[in-house]
Amino acid sequence: MTKDTKSKVYQEVLEEIRNYIVDHQLQDGDRLPSERELAEQLNAGRSSVREALRAIELLGLIETRHGEGTFLRSYQPYYSVEILSTFILQETRSQQEVLQLKLLLESQVLSNLSGQISTDLYEKLLSVIVELPKEQLHTFLFTELFNAAGNRLLSKIWHLLEGFSNPIPFEEQNHSFYEQILLWVKENKTESAKEALKKVYILE
Amino acid sequence: MTKDTKSKVYQEVLEEIRNYIVDHQLQDGDRLPSERELAEQLNAGRSSVREALRAIELLGLIETRHGEGTFLRSYQPYYSVEILSTFILQETRSQQEVLQLKLLLESQVLSNLSGQISTDLYEKLLSVIVELPKEQLHTFLFTELFNAAGNRLLSKIWHLLEGFSNPIPFEEQNHSFYEQILLWVKENKTESAKEALKKVYILE
DNA sequence: CAACTAAATTGGTCTGACCATTAACCTAAT
DNA sequence: ATTAGGTTAATGGTCAGACCAATTTAGTTG
CATH class of the missing domain: 1.10.10.10 (Winged helix-like DNA-binding domain superfamily/Winged helix DNA-binding domain)
Known part of the structure; x- marks a missing residue:
């Protein structure tokens, strides 16, 4: 009873x-x-x-x-989400799935920042991009972009996926590619940026 | 150190x-x-x-x-949801972030399934939708859609957010809304479905 | 009044004990 | 041989006490 x-x-x-x-x-x-x-x-x-x-x-x-x-303390789901995500990721370690979600998040942050990038930030990022080795470009730029976008949850999960997708062969792009992406976002031409980004991810 | x-x-x-x-x-x-x-x-x-x-x-x-x-066991937020819902009431920013990601994932699954829904599945879902109470429609439909889409990672994370966003006031839609969404996806008119969905989420 | 010191408070961790529940094993009756 | 019943072992649930580590507080001293 x-x-x-x-x-x-x-x-x-x-x-x-x-x-x-x-x-x-x-x-x-x-x-x-x-x-x-x-x-x-x-x-x-x-x-x-x-x-x-x-x-x-x-x-x-x-x-x-x-x-x-x-x-x-003010509720922050990030930690628990992180834990959960790690557990979940372990189960479903399909690289395709990880990449798809990663691309999705990156596309989203491009949309969020569309036309919102100040000249200051733009030039600052550009100057760093020039000096950075090729293999660090992607991570650096998007780390900064997610940071600028301000959605910490999005950012957290992206970083997580970033960690998991490290061993995945990634077609590295050169400096001009990321400069172009950045310019497109700044000039509100997000669709072009998204398309270009999508091509980097060889999905399916 | x-x-x-x-x-x-x-x-x-x-x-x-x-x-x-x-x-x-x-x-x-x-x-x-x-x-x-x-x-x-x-x-x-x-x-x-x-x-x-x-x-x-x-x-x-x-x-x-x-x-x-x-x-x-397969992830089921049961107690945590209850706890969180009582602890957290406001926290607009966090809620916004959760909602934004949730909408993003839902939009993505609509894209993934665009034109891919069999007549069998369509009619089966439709028949259930008619009988379901209003407050269960959203969760039900997207649970099924994520299931059908087959991307477990996307699905798991969505369920996760679903749990975390429970306490968030959600503008419930009626049956015809979700029937329309389903029809649009089936007929490859994903953009219409996404737009409609977006309006449900009162972001910003 | 300032600076230092000692004590009290609080979280962090381990150990051991005991209870409650379940599963596994063994024995005896059929 | 099968089954019913009871015993044993393993496991989670809970508590009490001890000690350490970090911090605050109170007290003392210059």
């Missing part, structure tokens, strides 16, 4: 912590009670409390500082 | 478990070593191992059965 009732202690602690936050109207940056306090108040062992806290931490909801305490 | 090196034990355990899964090519349903074995093999305390396992469990990547062991 009491099938659902038997939940683990760390899950109950999870609930209690949530209630605590709501009841005390805690905001980002506010401090939670210490692990020992929580354990005592909730009638649980400290290890159970820690299991709950570690889980929440991995989700990105709290931040722990040694010697100080545990603090609420 | 070794500032960044000092990561917590449970995080290292996380890594090791991931490596173990990769090395042994574990699939959904396969069993992980026992907590005690992991602790010994990784030279860590059992409590640290448990912290890692609990965190992964909350993410929905593993399943634990008392007396039996710990098992890999």
Whole structure:
């Protein structure tokens, strides 16, 4: 009868912590009670409390500082997404799939930045491109572009894919190719840039 | 010098478990070593191992059965979604980012399937759509579409975002909307479908 | 008042113990 | 030989205590 009732202690602690936050109207940056306090108040062992806290931490909801305490922080899915993505990537390591998604993200960032690149940034990037060895061009440019676009989630996942697609034979392009891409984006001719980029990825 | 090196034990355990899964090519349903074995093999305390396992469990990547062991399972955000939804309410920027990526993936799957939907599948989906309540339409249709598209990476990440974006207010569409989307994809009119989809996501 | 020191607080980690659940094994009755 | 029942071993669930490491706080000293 009491099938659902038997939940683990760390899950109950999870609930209690949530209630605590709501009841005390805690905001980002506010401090939670210490692990020992929580354990005592909730009638649980400290290890159970820690299991709950570690889980929440991995989700990105709290931040722990040694010697100080545990603090609420604004939700950032990036860490957990990263973990999950790595697990998922392990399962589905189809290089095609990785490349397709990578191309998709790169195309998206080009769209996001279409006509949005300042002359300052443009010239700065151009000057670096000239000096960089060929094999670093792609990573460098898109790292900068994702950075400029400001979507950290997109950026995180792209970097992840970047890591996984390293061993994949990639048709390296020369400097003028990336200069052209950059120019197109700056001049709002994103479609041309996307097409050119697509050709680099030998899909199918 | 070794500032960044000092990561917590449970995080290292996380890594090791991931490596173990990769090395042994574990699939959904396969069993992980026992907590005690992991602790010994990784030279860590059992409590640290448990912290890692609990965190992964909350993410929905593993399943634990008392007396039996710990098992890999296909990713199902169950608890994490509930937790996150109560913890996170606002955080517009993060939501925006999740939504943007979600829309991007959905658009991509529409492209992938453009003109590729068999009459059989079309009619099958259509018949289900009619019977489904409004709030389940979106998830259902795209689950099926991602399934049909066959790109598991895309699919997994989408499901992931689907879980994370649950608490986000979503403008629900009626049945005819999704019937139209489906029809457009079947008839190779993907651009129309994408545009319509984009309007559902109120970005910016 | 500033600077240094000692103590208290807090998170990080390990060990060992015990309970609850499940699976595997063995034994005895049919 | 098969099956029912009970015992044993393995595994997760939980707690308590100890110790370390980082940080803050309180106290002391110059």
